[in-house]
Amino acid sequence: MNTKELLNQQFFGNTVGQYMLCGIVLLVGFFLRRLLSRIVSKLIYRLTKKYTAGVSEQQLSALLIKPLSVVLFLVTLFLAFNILDYPTQVSEIDHNEPWLKKIAFRLYQIGVITSMAWVVLRLIDFAELVYRRRAEFKTNVNTRLDAQFIPFAKDFVKVLILIFAFLVILGQVFAVNVTALIGGLGIGGLAVAFAAKESLENLIASFTIFLDRPFQVGELVTVGGITGTVEKIGFRSTRLRTAEKSYVTVPNRSMIDKPLDNLSLRTSRRVNFTLNFSHETTRAQLLAIVAELGEYLRQQPSVVPEEVQIKLAALTQNGRDLSVQFFLQVANYDEYLDVKEQVNYHILEVVEAQGATFASNTTVVHMSPWAGMNPNDAAGSGSII
Template identity: 50%
Template structure:
């Protein structure tokens, strides 16, 4: 009898039994939410497994585990609160007989449920994009490599906006249709406020349609040179030669002069060799001739190379070196250039010439010494000595 009386004891409008049910359901949900999430994610993966060529269950669980845990805990939280009775707000109870606290907590709960569902859907979109990215890597075209992240971001933004509208209509009772219709009045102001974002979005479609570059291309825009790693619906991300990560607006990418270095048939090397003025004409001719023959016979260059005695600089005799390396790979290009540079040094040294460096020669003019007779003649008060005798 005492135990039953204790269970039936009321506190704040609820018996001890109600509180025990509340605590038990919450404890069960907290302890088993991870296990149930793994089980649920495994069942969901069976649906999408037929579209996946690999065993992506670890990736699927890693993406969906936390959203499913939150969603399942909210389900247990709902049943836990169902076991309790809520006190009434006196004003609301007199006028409408509605539980104020229960209504407030229900609205808050609905917000969290919509957030959890949205989170799970966004993670599911990430998984679909992960599968499509692996398929795109197996194709020779680079267009699908940049379409996958673009449409992934676009879909996630659309889902977030849709979830926000559902929250307004379901939780707060807002007339969504009327709100959308009312946006036509303030649409012009919104368009001006989001002018740059809209321009970047339109620029992204221009990039996809015109394809001045694709993911993986080495490009130079303004003073930035690097490899395109991602093209989004607002910006393009470039990994520079210094390995820094630069994010540029899409509008900037199509407004500025862009040089797609990956589409070049050859890579050009153009520089000067500065030789000292002590180099004779015979040495100059021999150096130019041997360099020209080496460049023409090199297996990695074409026949457009030019070695010419081009200028007489203030401190050197200059030989122009111009050649084209038949490769698109940057590492191979610098390796060939290094090989040719060693050969240039070898040819110059073999012909007995020397490399010049900026220098100046200064000539000092010395005045002749005065005659001895004039130097020994005494002077007094500005008159010669003979005048004072």
């Protein structure tokens, strides 16, 4: 048997030559899919290079290589298996299409639509990366707020793409009348809307947050008794990182319904405390402490000099109270604590230099030597002496 006769041998309705050609196409497509994916990725990068804002080609390739490889391999499968002939079921002869080929082609269609949606989702990730990189080089408020909106918009667009891909699969693969299906969901959709009332309220609240902009990612806020730094604003909730490093999820509806204090937007932070001096501290010592401490605070770059107030607030039975109040123009909480610490150390230095003493909370009770004794016993004792 020569080569030609061997290639013409038939098995399951196909010749050996057809099987060999199908295998060759599969092997070529399998081994070249990553190379072709890199070529396509490089072409896309060159077309969008002037808009990428410093994002490297490697970052784009890392996002696109896998989905593009799947798409190219599916194209290879289509070209390879289209070479073969498929058995025909008797009940489907009138349709002029083999039943096995129909099933394989539907699976192929699902794979292509899914992989193409995957590619689009990765392109959206790349667009977000480019926008974030641009925001790093700009410091104006609008740019930072827009950069905050991008993760939310990315997730929203991804959901729309997935829904669109699902509808395309229903319409193209399973021949479902998508328009009639959507129209038939009117009453059912209303019922779902009532069932998901809270979720819809949170979704609408998320749009309100981005339009009204009461806060942004990275700012310190207090809402509903919870204080934390905003880390992410999602569809349903906002994530806060508290001072205890816990991760608190607050529904977006609560973020707009409850009073919200944006601590990061304060022009300054108030520092207010009272120094309790003993009665042994003289008037001259108090005046010297007030003068030195006031001069020190007004010279600090982060202190508002016009807002420094140091007053003798009260004279009590425990001592003399000196009220100290000033405002710090610092946004960072750690810096706020550092300045307070420096002020406290300077207060100790001034008090020690003036020889003043702080009041003690210990209450001294002076008791009679006859305390606790019967008066008659006390009198009797006196008579004995």
